[in-house]
Every structure is written in C-alpha cells, then in structure tokens.
Amino acid sequence: MELLKQKIKAEGRVLNNSLLKVDSFLNQQIDAELMVKIGEEFARRFAGETITKILTIESSGIAVALTTAIVLKVPVVFARKRKTAIESTDLYSTNVYSFTKKETNEVTVAKRFLAETDKILIIDDFLANGEAALGLAKLVAQAGAETVGIGIVIEKSFQPGAEKVAAAGYHLESLVRIKSFTNGQVDFL
Ligand code: G4P
Numbered sequence: 001m002e003l004l005k006q007k008i009k010a011e012g013r014v015l016n017n018s019l020l021k022v023d024s025f026l027n028q029q030i031d032a033e034l035m036v037k038i039g040e041e042f043a044r045r046f047a048g049e050t051i052t053k054i055l056t057i058e059s060s061g062i063a064v065a066l067t068t069a070i071v072l073k074v075p076v077v078f079a080r081k082r083k084t085a086i087e088s089t090d091l092y093s094t095n096v097y098s099f100t101k102k103e104t105n106e107v108t109v110a111k112r113f114l115a116e117t118d119k120i121l122i123i124d125d126f127l128a129n130g131e132a133a134l135g136l137a138k139l140v141a142q143a144g145a146e147t148v149g150i151g152i153v154i155e156k157s158f159q160p161g162a163e164k165v166a167a168a169g170y171h172l173e174s175l176v177r178i179k180s181f182t183n184g185q186v187d188f189l
Helices: 001-012 023-027 030-043 061-072 133-143 161-167
Strands: 053-057 078-079 091-098 103-110 117-125 146-156 173-184 183-187
Touching: 001 023, 001 030, 001 146, 001 173, 001 183, 023 103, 030 103, 030 146, 030 173, 053 061, 053 133, 061 078, 061 117, 061 146, 078 103, 078 133, 091 133, 103 133, 117 133, 117 161, 133 146, 133 161, 146 161
Parallel strands: 053 078, 053 117, 117 146, 146 173
Antiparallel strands: 091 103, 173 183
C-alpha cells in the first residue's frame, strides 16, 4: 500500500534494528483518514472471503479493525489482554508471549462473541513473531469457528511471524512488508 509506505517513510522512526515507532499515526495518535483507507484496502484484499466478524486485540488493532468492519458491514470483537472489572468465567483464553515486551499476557474473549458458525478475519497492526495473530487464531479454533484470513498493517518480514502464519495455512495479507532497518532507514520488500 503505497500511501502507507509514504507515511512510514515520512513519520516512522527506526529505534534499533528491529523496532519501528509509528505512534504519530497508528499506536498513539491515530490518523483517522489513513485508518479509513487501510480499512478499504483490507476489505478489497479479502473480497473473495466470506467474513462474518473481525477479531483483533487491544489496543492498536482496534482502529484498523473498526474501519475494515465498517466497509465489510460486520461486527468487531477485540480480545483483551487485561481482565475486566466484571470477571467472566465464560472466556476463551490463550497465553501470548511478546518477544518485544518480554512478557506473557493471558488473552481472552467472551465465549458469547464467537460462534461455531463464524468466519473470522483477524486484523492487527504489527506482525513480528506471530504470537498475537496465532493466539487469536487459537481463540477462534476454541470456538469451533473458522479463521478465513489474517490482515496485518505492518509486517516485519525479517522476523518469523509471517512464515509461521503461512506455514499454519492462513491467508495472510500485509499492507506493507519490511525487509530490514538499515542506518535508520526502512527497507520495504
Ligand atoms: P507478535 O505478536 O507478532 O509476536 O509480536 P510481539 O509479541 O513481538 O509484539 C508485541 C507488541 O509489540 C504488540 O503490540 C505489537 O504490535 C508491538 N510491536 C511489535 N513490533 C513492533 C514494532 O516494530 N513497532 C511497534 N510500534 N510495535 C511493535 P501490543 O503490545 O499489543 O501493544 P498495543 O497493541 O497495545 O499498542
């Protein structure tokens, strides 16, 4: 997605050889107009799939999941990384380890929001090691539902996530794919 590449070139900050900061438009301040275009692009790329619901994970996946859902006219469910004040026991749950943050989160979604008949599109902002995306796919499997695709805004192709997702047989669409960060520059695939 050319517009997204231009945005990353203009505003992304390479922190080291594996981390890209995009908090001016995706991870803290949100460029609403860009989110709309991202939603349209995901909808176009998954046009061949039957989708009944979008599943993402809090917090940065929510904006792009929402704009995609508006185009596809389906609901969005987001998995939680923290327990809510009102505890529920009726949860699908899996542990997701973050190599970036060096912590494990129990990721949950209330059972009533995923049905056996659902055809789920998983959407997230970054694909690094694939833990979050594959964790969400596990929640879908626990429900007996089907993951029909995984849509990622920024894939860091030099990390193992994309290969793991492809090896698991999922239809993966990444809007931009990053080959490497060299000398503070982003090299796209
Ligand atoms: P993985 O899910 O693909 O295995 O990735 P990993 O555990 O390494 O990433 C954990 C968190 O760090 C995720 O956000 C992910 O989106 C984010 N992340 C990974 N690589 C980058 C990067 O290069 N730049 C930025 N900005 N974020 C990255 P999170 O903890 O779920 O945070 P949030 O969604 O609440 O913002």
